[in-house]
Every structure is written in structure tokens, then in C-alpha cells.
Amino acid sequence: xxxxxxxxxxxxxxxxxxxxxxxxxxxxxxxxxxxxxxxxxxxxxxxxxxxxxxxxxxxxxxxxxxxxxxxxxxxxxxxxxxxxxxxxxxxxxxxxxxxxxxxxxxxxxxxxxxxxxxxxxxxxxxxxxxxxxxxxxxxxxxxxxxxxxxxxxxxxxxxxxxxxxxxxxxxxxxxxxxxxxxxxxxxxxxxxxxxxxxxxxxxxxxxxxxxxxxxxxx
Amino acid sequence: xxxxxxxxxxxxxxxxxxxxxxxxxxxxxxxxxxxxxxxxxxxxxxxxxxxxxxxxxxxxxxxxxxxxxxxxxxxxxxxxxxxxxxxxxxxxxxxxxxxxxxxxxxxxxxxxxxxxxxxxxxxxxxxxxxxxxxxxxxxxxxxxxxxxxxxxxxxxxxxxxxxxxxxxxxxxxxxxxxxxxxxxxxxxxxxxxxxxxxxxxxxxxxxxxxxxxxxxxx
DNA sequence: CAACTATTCAATTAATCTATTGAATACAAT
DNA sequence: ATTGTATTCAATAGATTAATTGAATAGTTG
Numbered sequence: 001x002x003x004x005x006x007x008x009x010x011x012x013x014x015x016x017x018x019x020x021x022x023x024x025x026x027x028x029x030x031x032x033x034x035x036x037x038x039x040x041x042x043x044x045x046x047x048x049x050x051x052x053x054x055x056x057x058x059x060x061x062x063x064x065x066x067x068x069x070x071x072x073x074x075x076x077x078x079x080x081x082x083x084x085x086x087x088x089x090x091x092x093x094x095x096x097x098x099x100x101x102x103x104x105x106x107x108x109x110x111x112x113x114x115x116x117x118x119x120x121x122x123x124x125x126x127x128x129x130x131x132x133x134x135x136x137x138x139x140x141x142x143x144x145x146x147x148x149x150x151x152x153x154x155x156x157x158x159x160x161x162x163x164x165x166x167x168x169x170x171x172x173x174x175x176x177x178x179x180x181x182x183x184x185x186x187x188x189x190x191x192x193x194x195x196x197x198x199x200x201x202x203x204x205x206x207x208x209x210x211x212x213x214x215x216x217x218x
Numbered sequence: 219x220x221x222x223x224x225x226x227x228x229x230x231x232x233x234x235x236x237x238x239x240x241x242x243x244x245x246x247x248x249x250x251x252x253x254x255x256x257x258x259x260x261x262x263x264x265x266x267x268x269x270x271x272x273x274x275x276x277x278x279x280x281x282x283x284x285x286x287x288x289x290x291x292x293x294x295x296x297x298x299x300x301x302x303x304x305x306x307x308x309x310x311x312x313x314x315x316x317x318x319x320x321x322x323x324x325x326x327x328x329x330x331x332x333x334x335x336x337x338x339x340x341x342x343x344x345x346x347x348x349x350x351x352x353x354x355x356x357x358x359x360x361x362x363x364x365x366x367x368x369x370x371x372x373x374x375x376x377x378x379x380x381x382x383x384x385x386x387x388x389x390x391x392x393x394x395x396x397x398x399x400x401x402x403x404x405x406x407x408x409x410x411x412x413x414x415x416x417x418x419x420x421x422x423x424x425x426x427x428x429x430x431x432x433x434x435x436x
Numbered sequence: 437c438a439a440c441t442a443t444t445c446a447a448t449t450a451a452t453c454t455a456t457t458g459a460a461t462a463c464a465a466t
Numbered sequence: 467a468t469t470g471t472a473t474t475c476a477a478t479a480g481a482t483t484a485a486t487t488g489a490a491t492a493g494t495t496g
Binding site: 006007008009010011012013014015016017018019020021022023024025026027028031064065066081082084085087088091092093094095096098099100102103106107 | 236239240242245282318324
């Protein structure tokens with residue numbers, strides 16, 4: 001029966017996408033790329049893989065339709081091939097968090113210590129920001145900030161937070177955000193700010209989620 | 219830096235889910251299970267795999283948190299471990315359909331040939347059914363029919379269609395539906411019915427779409 | 437208790453995947 | 467044209483995966 005054949009072919013194709021997401025390094029690369037366009041050497045540096053190895057993983061992601069590239073000057077830049085890929089990634093993470101006990105354990109041992117740092121939802125943030133009550137703080141590296149950020153947010157990468165503490169107003173609440181729910185940058189920032197006497201909160205989710213929720217972007 | 223370690227650990231765990239979905243047979247099994255609880259031998263039969271092989275694939279899906287099982291009597295029944303898994307599956311299919319040219323080609327070559335079997339939209343069907351002009355035919359297996367179907371539809375699984383041809387009225391148009399846009403059951407049914415001289419159409423989309431569109435269900 | 441059934445486990449082989457290495461390409465800068 | 471840089475390609479070895487086979491297990495039935 002040829003329809004059976006068709007169905008199997010189809011599933012085999014779907015499996016290509018699964019296979020692309022079956023390796024931790026590739027998922028990490030994908031997450032970096034989801035934050036904005038990245039060149040191969042950047043990705044190699046961030047992920048700690050060799051350039052050749054990074055390149056190969058990128059090919060696989062590309063052949064599975066998850067990312068695309070374009071060359072500008074000497075460098076090849078990779079970007080996510082669509083918002084549906086971000087949805088897929090989030091679904092995957094969601095399933096892993098809910099159903100894999102190892103993940104639950106990992107998160108609870110690493111993050112609960114820090115998670116008294118109550119997050120605040122995005123809608124509330126917009127209200128408070130409009131009223132001039134909060135300082136929105138983007139703690140990601142400045143390249144990421146430049147390729148898109150929450151409106152009105154100021155950028156102080158975590159590594160430079162200490163230096164710039166003076167430029168922050170203690171009268172305002174501070175809301176810090178970074179790359180996503182498991183990015184520890186914002187956790188660390190809020191911890192440090194509170195140590196110094198600021199009123200600081202962590203934004204629930206990070207910039208990719210903000211963007212894909214259709215919220216305004218600068 | 220230990221947070222890097224944590225992140226890598228986390229991605230490695232996420233990759234387990236991807237790995238579970240990196241094989242066509244497993245995806246097929248997952249889809250069958252998503253339609254309702256299934257025993258191992260049922261799944262082996264439908265998928266055409268050996269029982270031992272099926273069992274092993276099921277273990278992998280289970281260890282990735284996608285399915286769960288419970289034993290009743292002699293048999294072990296597997297079921298989807300949550301709606302989030304269905305979301306994940308749909309995201310995966312969605313990405314594959316949009317970004318893999320092989321999938322687009324497969325769908326267009328296999329389905330367009332048959333797609334002269336013009337589909338009819340749901341709203342029109344309801345009108346025609348109310349006027350008693352059409353026979354609505356559910357060609358899914360009877361368990362699926364029993365757990366919910368289009369109002370007034372009669373159930374003849376595709377495998378038994380030949381036998382029950384006599385019970386169908388040639389004076390009425392027949393509209394067949396199954397599980398969804400890529401389910402070939404309805405295609406095959408319409409093809410067979412037309413061969414036998416019936417006026418048959420395919421319902422655009424399947425029962426899951428019908429239900430989630432908020433249309434009435436019996 | 438013995439025979440049977442449905443499922444899982446264990447061992448094997450062939451195929452595939454990952455990371456590493458070093459060379460090849462493509463292009464920009466000089 | 468030559469040099470230098472960013473990326474990709476190709477070949478390799480070790481690890482992992484899929485399917486097959488046959489045996490083991492758990493539980494039901496007679």
C-alpha cells in the first residue's frame with residue numbers, strides 16, 4: 001500500500017528535525033542563534049567547541065531547516081529560520097521540564113537557592129515602566145542588546161554591573177532580564193543589586209520570549 | 219564557572235527529548251499513541267515492527283518522558299504523558315512542513331494527485347447535513363469514533379468499507395473525514411467510493427481540527 | 437501447578453554519529 | 467598577485483543506535 005509508504009517517508013522527514021535537536025551542543029547553538037544573528041566564530045567561542053565542529057553542527061541545523069545563513073564580508077552569519085522554530089524549542093524545553101525528573105532535579109538544585117528573587121510578569125513591567133516607576137535593566141552582552149531589546153531598557157552587561165552601580169537610581173525599582181528562563185545572568189544581577197541595597201526583581205522569561213510574545217521591541 | 223556546567227547539563231537533558239523524536243518509527247508510534255491508549259501488540263501490528271523492537275522504541279519514548287504506561291490484565295497500555303507532548307509533536311511537524319523542501323515535495327506529489335478529491339469546508343457540511351443531503355462518514359477506527367465524532371456521522375473504518383458498501387445510499391453525497399490534513403484514510407475512502415459509483419468528497423481537515431475549531435461534537 | 441500470553445531484557449551486527457585533525461576553499465586586505 | 471582570515475570539507479577513530487534473535491519475566495488461564 002503506497003499510502004503507508006508515504007506516511008513513513010513523512011515521519012522519516014519529521015525525524016530529521018528531531019535528530020537535529022538530539023544533541024546538547026546543537027541545542028545550545030540554536031539557543032544562541034535564537035537570540036540574534038551570530039557568526040560561526042562567535043558561536044564557537046560561546047559554546048566552547050572548535051570552529052570546525054561548530055560549523056558541522058551548524059550544517060546539521062541548517063539541513064534540518066532550523067537555521068539559515070548569509071555571508072557578509074568575511075563572515076557567515078546564521079539566524080533562526082522562523083518563529084515556529086522558537087516555538088518548537090520552547091515546546092521541547094517545556095516537555096523536558098515537565099516530564100524529565102532529571103531536569104526537575106537539576107533546576108531545583110541549581111536555581112531554587114536563588115529563586116527567592118521573585119520574577120515579575122511582562123505586562124506588569126510595561127505598566128510600571130510607563131509610569132516611570134522602574135528601571136529596566138538588560139544584563140546581556142551589548143551586541144545582543146544592540147540587536148534588539150525591551151523598549152526603554154538600559155544595558156549594563158553583568159560583567160560591568162559593579163562599575164556602573166553609581167549610575168542607577170536607588171529610588172527606582174530595578175527589573176533585570178536576560179536571555180530566558182534558565183539564563184542565570186538576571187539571577188546573578190538581582191542578587192548583586194539587592195546586596196547593594198537596591199530594590200531589584202527578575203523579569204519572568206527573557207528577551208526571546210518577550211519578542212515572540214509580540215511585545216514591543218527597540 | 220558552574221552555571222555553564224549547569225546549562226550544558228540542561229541542554230543534554232533537553233536533547234534526550236530530541237533524540238526520542240529522531241526516529242521515524244518512534245514518531246509514528248507516538249502519533250498512534252496520541253490518538254488514544256494503545257497496547258504494545260496493537261502498536262507493533264499497526265507500525266509493522268516486531269514486538270520486541272516496538273517495545274524498545276516505547277522504552278525510549280518513555281524514558282524521554284513522552285509517554286507513560288500502565289498494565290491492565292496481561293497487556294501494557296501506553297498513553298501520551300500530557301498535552302504538551304502533542305504541542306511538541308505539532309510544532310515539530312509544523313517546522314518540518316515549512317522548512318524542509320523534501321516534505322513540501324512529498325506532500326505536493328503524493329497528496330495533490332489525489333486532491334482532485336475536492337475537500338469541502340466544515341460550515342458547508344453542517345448546512346448540507348441539516349438538509350439531509352449528505353451522509354457524513356467517519357473512517358477512523360471505531361475506538362476513535364466512540365471517543366468523539368462529528369454529529370450525525372456514521373462510522374465505517376476504512377478496513378471495513380468494502381463490506382459495508384451496501385448500507386450506503388447512492389442517492390446521497392458522501393463526505394468522509396479522518397484524523398487530519400495528512401491522514402490518508404479519507405483520501406483512500408473517497409477514492410474507493412468513487413470507484414464504486416458514489417458521489418464522495420473529503421472533509422477538509424479531520425476530527426481534531428473540527429473539535430478544536432469549536433464545532434459541535436457527539 | 438502447568439501451559440500460555442504479552443511484554444521486556446540481553447546480546448549481536450551493521451549502520452550512524454561525534455569530535456578531532458588537517459587540508460581546501462572563498463574572499464578581503466594589502 | 468600574495469597574504470591572511472573565516473569557514474567548510476574530508477578522513478578518521480571511538481561511541482552510540484537500530485533491528486534481529488532468542489531467552490527471561492510476570493501474570494493469567496485452565
